[in-house]
Amino acid sequence: MGDPIAVTIGAFCVVFLALVVVAAVFGSRRRRREQDRMRQWAARKGWTFTAHPHVDWGRQLPGGNRNGIDYAFSTVLRGRPVTVAQYSVTEASDGTTTNTHYPIVTVAVLKRSFPSVEVTARARASRLKSALFGGGETATGNPDFDRNFRVRTTAPAAMRHWLSPSLIAAQLGGQVPSTWNMQGTELFYHRPGRLELDEIADHAIALTPLADLLDGGT
Template identity: 45%
Template sequence: MMDLALIVLVSGVCLLSLLLLAAVAVVRVLSDRRRRDRLHQWAAQHRWTVTPHPAVDWGARLPGGNRAGVSVALSTTMNGYVVSVAEYAYTATQITTGSDGVGGTTTSTSSHTHHFVVTVVRLPHSCPSVAVERRGTISKLAGNLFGSSGVPTGHPEFDHHFRITAADAGAVRGLVTPALVQAHLAGAVPTWSLYGAELLSYRPGRITDPEHLPGIAAPLVHVARLLTGGGIGPV
């Protein structure tokens, strides 16, 4: 009788856990749907376009390297530049092996999805590949695209805090101008990478409020203006 009661109790707890997980999943789906609907409504009102799962290769330059990780992109034109703000994600799986306490081993697997907001500004023409990132950070801005050695600018404070990687070290001086150096030191612009005609930056998070989209894009547009104002020529 006690065994039957225990079985019923355990079954009830398992059922309740499953119902709670299902409820959480439903709430999450409904929340994501409302968020997507709000993005579409806001975009239509403010002359932005929404592209679900755009055919882009930005993931190759982002953490996790998930080429299919961009789920949605919202685009417009700001100060003459075509700008996109997108959501990107990748899932990391960790396998942990330990002792079971009686001479054997146990293996557990856990997964975590990382979310990022990505900003891309398209320049009028292709440029030499270059990236600026903060020193002491693990970044995919440069990745395997430009090599790992830093290119000094000759500005001690900038070179202390930032690292420049470039496919052509000789092109850095024409790209990273004194005005751009000062903008980085003032914290007015984000770290970024330039590959072809695409200027890219990213930060952890998701697009929670579409009203923030212009503010998210503006700092990278400022980088684009400083780059193109510095006399960059096509390659």
């Protein structure tokens, strides 16, 4: 009885391993085709495509960027280096399952260096909590801005060097992203969802007005 069972188990293992190899081969071919499509798009549009780039700013990404950058598209827009990239973050939703998210990040290079700054739009509950208890954030002195946005920074005293009246007006008017952060000479804008080729330029264009305002200062 033992031999037929052993043979059956052995055959099952061989078939299983063969299926794993086939799936890996097809997956690899699919990824190559997808990367070829991205590379061809970038060449036509004047962008540079890089698969799995090694970047210093990866540590700044939400979720810790544990899986690395999947791919990135870079160009110079109005004299400013800009990169639009997709990365993945795998999180445990409970004790047995995991969820993988694929956020999009746009990175613009600034002309001067800044301290660490994070600006986020407030939800209604956040506005009430901040009014009652504070929350480790820095008030700007503009009631409308402080009511609608939260600022966290390592250098509150330097806020006047980047939070200009023009930037406040653009932030309140919705002309720039509602949530963003910067450190050194890098400005970041994150969005959920997978990156589509026909949306890459829009991501870059959405960030450049904010970068221009930050470079302009007060």
